[in-house]
Amino acid sequence: MEIREAVQRLGALAHETRLSVFRLLVRRGPLGLPAGEIAARMGISPPNASFHLAELARVGLVTAKRDGRSVIYSVDFAASLGLVDYLKENCCAEEAEPVVPLNSITRRKK
Amino acid sequence: MEIREAVQRLGALAHETRLSVFRLLVRRGPLGLPAGEIAARMGISPPNASFHLAELARVGLVTAKRDGRSVIYSVDFAASLGLVDYLKENCCAEEAEPVVPLNSITRRKK
DNA sequence: TCCATGTTTCTATTATTCTAGAAACGTTTA
Protein backbone atom coordinates (compact mmCIF):
# COMPACT_ATOMS: atom_id res chain seq x y z
CA MET A 1 0.00 0.00 0.00
CA GLU A 2 1.22 3.47 -0.79
CA ILE A 3 1.59 6.05 1.90
CA ARG A 4 -1.07 8.29 0.38
CA GLU A 5 -3.60 5.52 0.52
CA ALA A 6 -2.61 4.65 4.07
CA VAL A 7 -2.96 8.29 5.13
CA GLN A 8 -6.42 8.51 3.58
CA ARG A 9 -7.62 5.34 5.25
CA LEU A 10 -6.16 6.29 8.59
CA GLY A 11 -7.87 9.64 8.28
CA ALA A 12 -11.16 7.97 7.51
CA LEU A 13 -10.92 5.97 10.71
CA ALA A 14 -9.62 8.90 12.76
CA HIS A 15 -13.09 10.08 13.66
CA GLU A 16 -15.14 8.65 16.47
CA THR A 17 -18.37 8.37 14.51
CA ARG A 18 -16.69 6.81 11.48
CA LEU A 19 -14.66 4.38 13.54
CA SER A 20 -17.81 3.33 15.37
CA VAL A 21 -19.65 2.86 12.11
CA PHE A 22 -16.77 0.88 10.75
CA ARG A 23 -16.64 -1.38 13.81
CA LEU A 24 -20.37 -1.93 13.56
CA LEU A 25 -19.97 -3.01 9.95
CA VAL A 26 -17.04 -5.27 10.82
CA ARG A 27 -19.15 -7.01 13.44
CA ARG A 28 -21.98 -7.29 10.98
CA GLY A 29 -19.76 -8.98 8.45
CA PRO A 30 -20.44 -9.52 4.75
CA LEU A 31 -24.18 -9.00 5.14
CA GLY A 32 -23.70 -5.30 5.70
CA LEU A 33 -26.30 -2.84 6.90
CA PRO A 34 -28.52 -0.26 5.19
CA ALA A 35 -27.54 3.38 5.62
CA GLY A 36 -30.69 4.28 7.50
CA GLU A 37 -30.20 1.58 10.06
CA ILE A 38 -26.61 2.63 10.57
CA ALA A 39 -27.82 6.17 11.21
CA ALA A 40 -30.43 4.94 13.67
CA ARG A 41 -27.98 2.73 15.55
CA MET A 42 -25.43 5.50 15.77
CA GLY A 43 -28.00 8.09 16.78
CA ILE A 44 -27.08 10.46 13.99
CA SER A 45 -29.07 12.03 11.18
CA PRO A 46 -29.26 10.26 7.82
CA PRO A 47 -27.39 13.09 6.06
CA ASN A 48 -24.61 12.90 8.62
CA ALA A 49 -24.40 9.13 8.32
CA SER A 50 -24.32 9.46 4.57
CA PHE A 51 -21.50 11.97 4.81
CA HIS A 52 -19.35 9.66 6.91
CA LEU A 53 -20.23 6.54 4.95
CA ALA A 54 -19.27 8.33 1.76
CA GLU A 55 -15.87 9.08 3.23
CA LEU A 56 -15.33 5.47 4.27
CA ALA A 57 -16.37 4.38 0.79
CA ARG A 58 -14.21 6.99 -0.91
CA VAL A 59 -11.05 5.59 0.69
CA GLY A 60 -12.09 2.03 -0.05
CA LEU A 61 -12.74 0.72 3.44
CA VAL A 62 -16.40 -0.01 2.75
CA THR A 63 -18.49 -0.68 -0.31
CA ALA A 64 -22.06 0.26 -1.09
CA LYS A 65 -24.63 -1.56 -3.11
CA ARG A 66 -28.21 -0.61 -3.67
CA ASP A 67 -30.93 -3.03 -2.68
CA GLY A 68 -34.31 -1.67 -3.53
CA ARG A 69 -34.71 1.61 -1.73
CA SER A 70 -31.91 0.84 0.67
CA VAL A 71 -28.20 1.17 0.18
CA ILE A 72 -26.30 -1.59 1.93
CA TYR A 73 -22.87 -0.79 3.25
CA SER A 74 -20.35 -3.46 4.13
CA VAL A 75 -16.69 -3.61 5.01
CA ASP A 76 -14.05 -4.32 2.40
CA PHE A 77 -12.07 -6.76 4.49
CA ALA A 78 -9.18 -7.01 2.05
CA ALA A 79 -8.66 -3.27 2.20
CA SER A 80 -8.94 -3.25 5.96
CA LEU A 81 -6.43 -6.03 6.34
CA GLY A 82 -4.16 -4.22 3.95
CA LEU A 83 -4.14 -1.20 6.21
CA VAL A 84 -3.39 -3.26 9.29
CA ASP A 85 -0.58 -5.00 7.46
CA TYR A 86 0.84 -1.66 6.38
CA LEU A 87 0.91 -0.50 9.98
CA LYS A 88 2.43 -3.73 11.19
CA GLU A 89 5.21 -3.54 8.65
CA ASN A 90 5.95 0.15 8.81
CA CYS A 91 5.23 1.07 12.34
CA CYS A 92 6.18 -1.75 14.62
CA ALA A 93 9.22 -3.41 13.07
CA GLU A 94 11.61 -2.33 15.79
CA GLU A 95 14.47 -4.45 14.52
CA ALA A 96 14.43 -3.10 10.97
CA GLU A 97 17.42 -1.73 9.14
CA PRO A 98 19.05 1.25 10.82
CA VAL A 99 18.69 4.75 9.51
CA VAL A 100 22.10 5.23 8.04
CA PRO A 101 24.34 8.20 7.53
CA LEU A 102 23.45 10.58 10.29
CA ASN A 103 25.91 13.28 9.44
CA SER A 104 25.34 13.44 5.72
CA ILE A 105 22.38 15.72 6.18
CA THR A 106 23.06 17.90 9.16
CA ARG A 107 26.77 18.39 9.04
CA ARG A 108 27.94 19.07 12.51
CA LYS A 109 31.48 19.89 13.30
CA LYS A 110 32.47 16.50 14.65
CA MET B 1 -7.40 0.65 24.13
CA GLU B 2 -10.35 2.99 24.23
CA ILE B 3 -11.89 4.31 21.07
CA ARG B 4 -10.96 7.89 21.91
CA GLU B 5 -7.32 6.98 22.19
CA ALA B 6 -7.45 4.97 18.98
CA VAL B 7 -9.04 7.91 17.15
CA GLN B 8 -6.37 10.29 18.39
CA ARG B 9 -3.55 7.99 17.37
CA LEU B 10 -5.08 7.26 14.00
CA GLY B 11 -5.46 10.98 13.48
CA ALA B 12 -1.84 11.55 14.39
CA LEU B 13 -0.77 9.10 11.70
CA ALA B 14 -3.29 10.36 9.16
CA HIS B 15 -0.98 13.01 7.78
CA GLU B 16 1.71 12.32 5.24
CA THR B 17 4.43 14.26 7.00
CA ARG B 18 3.69 12.75 10.37
CA LEU B 19 3.40 9.23 9.04
CA SER B 20 6.74 9.66 7.28
CA VAL B 21 8.34 10.98 10.45
CA PHE B 22 6.90 8.11 12.38
CA ARG B 23 8.20 5.55 9.89
CA LEU B 24 11.62 7.15 10.01
CA LEU B 25 11.64 6.84 13.78
CA VAL B 26 10.45 3.25 13.62
CA ARG B 27 13.33 2.41 11.31
CA ARG B 28 15.70 4.24 13.59
CA GLY B 29 14.57 2.20 16.57
CA PRO B 30 15.20 2.93 20.24
CA LEU B 31 18.07 5.28 19.50
CA GLY B 32 15.74 7.92 18.19
CA LEU B 33 16.67 11.07 16.30
CA PRO B 34 17.01 14.73 17.28
CA ALA B 35 14.27 17.07 16.12
CA GLY B 36 16.56 19.09 13.90
CA GLU B 37 17.76 16.07 12.01
CA ILE B 38 14.21 14.89 11.53
CA ALA B 39 13.35 18.27 10.07
CA ALA B 40 16.38 18.15 7.75
CA ARG B 41 15.63 14.62 6.57
CA MET B 42 12.00 15.47 5.92
CA GLY B 43 12.82 18.72 4.21
CA ILE B 44 10.59 20.77 6.47
CA SER B 45 11.25 23.71 8.74
CA PRO B 46 12.15 23.10 12.38
CA PRO B 47 8.95 24.76 13.61
CA ASN B 48 6.87 22.57 11.36
CA ALA B 49 8.70 19.45 12.47
CA SER B 50 8.22 20.48 16.07
CA PHE B 51 4.51 20.96 15.47
CA HIS B 52 4.08 17.45 14.07
CA LEU B 53 6.38 15.83 16.60
CA ALA B 54 4.40 17.46 19.37
CA GLU B 55 1.24 15.91 17.99
CA LEU B 56 2.80 12.46 17.80
CA ALA B 57 4.03 12.87 21.36
CA ARG B 58 0.71 14.20 22.59
CA VAL B 59 -1.08 11.04 21.55
CA GLY B 60 1.64 8.85 22.96
CA LEU B 61 3.14 7.38 19.80
CA VAL B 62 6.56 8.91 20.39
CA THR B 63 8.47 10.17 23.39
CA ALA B 64 10.92 13.03 23.70
CA LYS B 65 13.92 13.41 25.91
CA ARG B 66 16.37 16.23 26.01
CA ASP B 67 20.02 15.51 25.36
CA GLY B 68 22.09 18.65 25.65
CA ARG B 69 20.79 21.12 23.14
CA SER B 70 18.98 18.46 21.19
CA VAL B 71 15.65 16.82 21.86
CA ILE B 72 15.68 13.17 20.88
CA TYR B 73 12.43 11.67 19.65
CA SER B 74 11.84 7.95 19.55
CA VAL B 75 8.89 5.67 18.96
CA ASP B 76 6.88 4.22 21.81
CA PHE B 77 6.68 0.72 20.45
CA ALA B 78 4.24 -0.51 23.06
CA ALA B 79 1.77 2.23 22.13
CA SER B 80 2.24 1.56 18.43
CA LEU B 81 1.65 -2.13 18.84
CA GLY B 82 -1.39 -1.34 20.93
CA LEU B 83 -2.89 0.59 18.06
CA VAL B 84 -2.20 -2.17 15.57
CA ASP B 85 -3.76 -4.70 17.92
CA TYR B 86 -6.80 -2.50 18.32
CA LEU B 87 -7.25 -2.38 14.57
CA LYS B 88 -6.71 -6.08 14.20
CA GLU B 89 -9.31 -6.88 16.82
CA ASN B 90 -11.91 -4.32 15.89
CA CYS B 91 -11.56 -3.96 12.21
CA CYS B 92 -10.71 -7.28 10.68
CA ALA B 93 -12.48 -9.88 12.76
CA GLU B 94 -14.88 -10.91 10.04
CA GLU B 95 -16.19 -13.92 11.91
CA ALA B 96 -17.09 -12.03 15.09
CA GLU B 97 -20.48 -12.13 16.77
CA PRO B 98 -23.34 -10.96 14.60
CA VAL B 99 -25.03 -7.61 15.06
CA VAL B 100 -28.21 -8.73 16.66
CA PRO B 101 -31.73 -7.41 16.66
CA LEU B 102 -32.12 -5.65 13.38
CA ASN B 103 -35.68 -4.58 13.79
CA SER B 104 -35.53 -3.28 17.32
CA ILE B 105 -34.21 0.05 16.15
CA THR B 106 -35.77 0.80 12.81
CA ARG B 107 -39.18 -0.69 13.06
CA ARG B 108 -40.27 -1.59 9.60
CA LYS B 109 -43.69 -2.97 8.88
CA LYS B 110 -42.60 -6.57 8.35
C1' DT C 1 -48.98 8.40 -12.12
C1' DC C 2 -48.86 9.69 -7.34
C1' DC C 3 -47.18 8.97 -2.85
C1' DA C 4 -44.17 7.12 0.73
C1' DT C 5 -39.67 5.64 1.89
C1' DG C 6 -34.66 5.67 1.99
C1' DT C 7 -30.76 8.08 0.79
C1' DT C 8 -27.86 11.61 -0.98
C1' DT C 9 -26.64 16.36 -2.33
C1' DC C 10 -26.52 21.10 -1.49
C1' DT C 11 -25.88 25.41 1.26
C1' DA C 12 -24.31 27.79 5.00
C1' DT C 13 -21.96 27.98 9.27
C1' DT C 14 -18.64 26.75 12.63
C1' DA C 15 -14.58 24.53 14.17
C1' DT C 16 -10.20 22.51 13.45
C1' DT C 17 -5.83 21.84 11.34
C1' DC C 18 -1.87 23.24 8.81
C1' DT C 19 1.84 26.34 7.35
C1' DA C 20 5.14 30.15 7.52
C1' DG C 21 7.90 33.25 9.87
C1' DA C 22 9.21 35.83 13.95
C1' DA C 23 10.24 35.61 18.46
C1' DA C 24 11.42 33.36 22.69
C1' DC C 25 13.54 29.66 25.36
C1' DG C 26 17.08 26.40 27.14
C1' DT C 27 21.75 24.58 26.71
C1' DT C 28 26.55 24.61 25.70
C1' DT C 29 30.92 26.71 24.78
C1' DA C 30 34.13 30.53 24.72
Place this chain on the structure above:
DNA sequence: TAAACGTTTCTAGAATAATAGAAACATGGA
Protein backbone atom coordinates in the same frame (compact mmCIF):
# COMPACT_ATOMS: atom_id res chain seq x y z
C1' DT D 1 28.20 36.43 30.68
C1' DA D 2 27.95 36.64 25.78
C1' DA D 3 27.31 34.22 21.61
C1' DA D 4 25.81 30.23 19.01
C1' DC D 5 22.92 26.41 18.48
C1' DG D 6 18.80 23.57 18.66
C1' DT D 7 14.19 23.65 19.56
C1' DT D 8 9.70 25.34 20.77
C1' DT D 9 6.05 28.85 21.13
C1' DC D 10 3.45 32.48 19.28
C1' DT D 11 0.76 34.99 15.72
C1' DA D 12 -1.70 35.23 11.73
C1' DG D 13 -3.60 33.41 7.60
C1' DA D 14 -5.28 29.74 4.52
C1' DA D 15 -7.17 25.38 3.85
C1' DT D 16 -9.97 21.58 5.28
C1' DA D 17 -13.45 19.09 7.78
C1' DA D 18 -17.78 18.61 10.36
C1' DT D 19 -22.64 19.70 11.40
C1' DA D 20 -27.47 20.95 10.62
C1' DG D 21 -31.33 21.45 7.80
C1' DA D 22 -33.53 21.95 3.36
C1' DA D 23 -33.96 20.20 -0.94
C1' DA D 24 -33.40 16.82 -4.48
C1' DC D 25 -33.07 12.09 -6.14
C1' DA D 26 -34.20 7.08 -6.67
C1' DT D 27 -37.08 3.16 -5.87
C1' DG D 28 -41.23 0.53 -4.98
C1' DG D 29 -46.06 0.05 -4.25
C1' DA D 30 -50.97 1.75 -4.51
